[in-house]
Amino acid sequence: MVKPQANAGPSGSGNGLVSMYQTDDTIAAIGTALGGATRGMVRLSGPQMVQCLAHCFQSEPPDRVTTAVRPQVISGKLVVDCPWRESPLAIPCDLFLWPSSRSYTRQPTAELHLPGSAPLLEMVLDELCAHGARVAEPGEFTLRAFLAGRIDLTRAEAVLGVIDAGSSQQFDVALDQMAGGLSRPLLMLREKLLQLLAQIEAGLDFVEEDIEFITCDQILSQLSSAQDIVGAVQEKMVSRGDQTGLPRVVLQGKANAGKSSLFNALLRHNRSVHGIQPQSLVSERSGTTRDYVTARLQRANFSCELIDTAGDMSQTTQSAVAFAAQAIAQEQQRRADVLLFCIAAPWVMQDPSVWETVEYDTFDLILITHCDLVGESFSRKHLSDCIPAGALLCSGLTEEGLPAVFDAIEDLVLGTVDSGPQAVATTAIRCASSLRTTEQSLGHAHHLAFENGGMELISTELRIALDALGEVVGAVYTDDILDRVFSQFCIGK
Numbered sequence: 467m468v469k470p471q472a473n474a475g476p477s478g479s480g481n482g483l484v485s486m487y488q489t490d491d492t493i494a495a496i497g498t499a500l501g502g503a504t505r506g507m508v509r510l511s512g513p514q515m516v517q518c519l520a521h522c523f524q525s526e527p528p529d530r531v532t533t534a535v536r537p538q539v540i541s542g543k544l545v546v547d548c549p550w551r552e553s554p555l556a557i558p559c560d561l562f563l564w565p566s567s568r569s570y571t572r573q574p575t576a577e578l579h580l581p582g583s584a585p586l587l588e589m590v591l592d593e594l595c596a597h598g599a600r601v602a603e604p605g606e607f608t609l610r611a612f613l614a615g616r617i618d619l620t621r622a623e624a625v626l627g628v629i630d631a632g633s634s635q636q637f638d639v640a641l642d643q644m645a646g647g648l649s650r651p652l653l654m655l656r657e658k659l660l661q662l663l664a665q666i667e668a669g670l671d672f673v674e675e676d677i678e679f680i681t682c683d684q685i686l687s688q689l690s691s692a693q694d695i696v697g698a699v700q701e702k703m704v705s706r707g708d709q710t711g712l713p714r715v716v717l718q719g720k721a722n723a724g725k726s727s728l729f730n731a732l733l734r735h736n737r738s739v740h741g742i743q744p745q746s747l748v749s750e751r752s753g754t755t756r757d758y759v760t761a762r763l764q765r766a767n768f769s770c771e772l773i774d775t776a777g778d779m780s781q782t783t784q785s786a787v788a789f790a791a792q793a794i795a796q797e798q799q800r801r802a803d804v805l806l807f808c809i810a811a812p813w814v815m816q817d818p819s820v821w822e823t824v825e826y827d828t829f830d831l832i833l834i835t836h837c838d839l840v841g842e843s844f845s846r847k848h849l850s851d852c853i854p855a856g857a858l859l860c861s862g863l864t865e866e867g868l869p870a871v872f873d874a875i876e877d878l879v880l881g882t883v884d885s886g887p888q889a890v891a892t893t894a895i896r897c898a899s900s901l902r903t904t905e906q907s908l909g910h911a912h913h914l915a916f917e918n919g920g921m922e923l924i925s926t927e928l929r930i931a932l933d934a935l936g937e938v939v940g941a942v943y944t945d946d947i948l949d950r951v952f953s954q955f956c957i958g959k
Contacts, residue, residue: 487613489512489573489610489613489614490512490513491512491513491514491600492510492511492512492513492514492515492518492598492599492600493510493511493512493599493600493601493602493603493606493607493610494508494509494510494511494518494591494594494595494599494600494601494602495508495509495591495601495602495606495607495957495958496508496509496587496588496591496957496958497509497577497958497959498582498587498958500584501584502582502583502584503582504581504582505579505580505581505582506579506580506581506582506583506584506586506587507577507578507579507580508577508578508580508587508590508591508594509575509576509577509578509602509607509958510575510576510577510578510594510599511569511570511571511573511574511575511576511607511610512573512574512599513573513574514598514599515573515574515575515576516531516532516565516574517597517598518594518597518598518599519531519561519576519594520532521593521597522544522545522546522590522593522594522597523542523543523544523545523559523561523578524542524543524544524545524556525540525541525542525561526540526541526542526543530542531561531563531565534563534565535565535566536565536566537562537563537564537565537568537569538563539560539561539562539563540560540561540563541558541559541560541561542559542560542561543556543557543558543559544556544557544559544578544580544590544593545557546589546590546592546593547589547592547593547596548589549589555589557580557581557586557590558580558581559578559579559580560578560579560580561576561577561578561579562576562577562579563575563576564576570607570611570616571607571610571611571614571616572610572611572614572615572616573610573614578590601957602957602958603952603957604952604953604954604955604956604957604959605622605626605951605952605953605954605955605956605959606952607958607959608622608625608626608952608955608959609622609948609952612940612948617644618646618649618653618939618940618941619649619938619939619940619943619947619951620643620648620649620652620889620890620893620897620938620939620940621643621644621646621649622940622951622952623643623890623892623893623896623951624640624641624643624644624648624890624893625644625955625959626890626892626951626954626955626959627639627640627643627644627890627891627892627893628640628641628644629955629956629959631769634767634768635880639889639890640890643889643890643893648699648702648889648893649938649939651695651698651699652695652699652935652938652939653939655692655695655696655935656932656935656936656939656941658688658692659692659928659931659932659935660932662680662685662688662689662928663925663928663929663932665679665680666679666680666685666921666924666925666928667925669921670921670922670925682915682918685915685924686912686915686916689908689911689912689915690912692908692931693905693908693909693912696901696904696905696908697905699901700901700905702889703889703893703894703897703898703901712762712769712770712771713770713771713803713804713879714770714771714773714798714801714802714803714804715763715770715771715772715773715802715803715804715806715875715878715879716773716775716798716799716801716802716804716805716806717729717772717773717774717775717806717808718775718799718802718805718806718807718808718829719807719808719809719835720809721776722810723808723809723810723813723835724808724810724835724836724861724862725774725775725808725835726759726774726862727835727836727861727862727863728808728833728835728860728862728871729759729761729772729774729862730862731861731862731863731865731868732763732772732868732871732872733761733763733772734865735868735872736761736762736763736764758773758774758775758776758794758798759773759774760772760773760774763875765872765876767876767880768875768876768879768880770803770804770875770879773798773802775794775798775799776794803879804830804831804875804878804879805828805829805830805831806829806830806831806832806833806875807824807826807829807831807832807833808833808835809824809832809833809834809835810834810835810836810839811834811835811836811837811839811840811849811859812836812839812840814834814849814852814853815840815845815848815849815852818852821854826854830878831856831857831858831874831875831878832853832854832856832857832858833857833858833860833871834849834853834857834858834859834860835860835861835862836861836862836863837849837859837860837861837866837867838861838863838864838866858870858871858874892951892954896947896950896951897937897938900934900935900937900938901934901938903930903931903934904931904934904935904938907927907928907930907931907934908927908931910927911924911927911928911931914927
């Protein structure tokens, strides 16, 4: 088991896992997202939290911080040095204080809530570090909670799952895991297997006295029950293997089918993107897209990874680069959770038999693009008669039909997520091997008990299963496991 490293000094800068395993110094970080906001928060935790705050926080009335013995909210002012002012800056602030070990990290902890100006939050962080704190490493607050036994490893991963949730369903899954929905049955199972192992080994110690602590039938019954529990947990952890946990929505179709225009139009309505967005290059020339372009599409009720791929071109005109582009596009299509087929409206009107060469039943949605190039009245009616049921008319240029496209993608994405894993993706990936080992060892133990193969061998298999279960919940862990888990966090969590 990993042990906390020796203290390198309370004001030292972060140094990866070495500094993260120091739990006897005080850490600080901005806990809210980058950018301006009405409110911002700076988090502080560690043994010297009160002394650090005493240098810069003035409570109303005075000395409430140093005399507090229970969690409370204290109003006051933060006094910080400002580089462009001769005198310090006094900032109105609400202090959320946990002065004892009854906190998230099981150390004295504080949150400073103040106006959410990015330069202001940076100044507050600098002030705290000047008085004994150091900047926290990514995920260090949650790591301290884990090392202190406040949460297990699956709950720590659920914190990241809540932050990265791309839909309400993923958010609910992460909250359930954070509440112990995944670790609780495994911890109970581990306790029962420890008791079973103790009874078996007690019988081995008294084998000459012919004392039976547990019968073979009881062992078989408990092992069968344990196998059922592990199997149920494995079903909850069935994952796409995509560590982001976001459903992949792929645009597919022939070259110049309007995929890139539609990709760009969808991103123009992206709720989560500020500033420059990834865009596909649009040209009248066929084959403009050679690689694939990907961006996160964030809407009110769902998130997904939107992917624009190279268009399918005539095999007789393909160069080596074009062949490579097609291979990449096919790989993206294979990995898609939702596959959208794009075809230009003028093509359909010019040759209605085009559907004879398209296996459109293999796609989740058909999009008739470039509908702005088709006239009204008779032309539109003729187009509607030429397309499959359920296909949607749209235009990346005029954004016609875009609301209907968003609604259809939402239904498909949420349908994919609802049938997805009931565990945070990072947990499912990390624990897959450990759960397989647990399942195999329990199976071997059950077979040995059924064949009267010897209690010593059953005991050995149980120990292997217990170690593997310990890896899942974090009762057994190494530097590498913690590094993989907590390196994905952002600073301040």
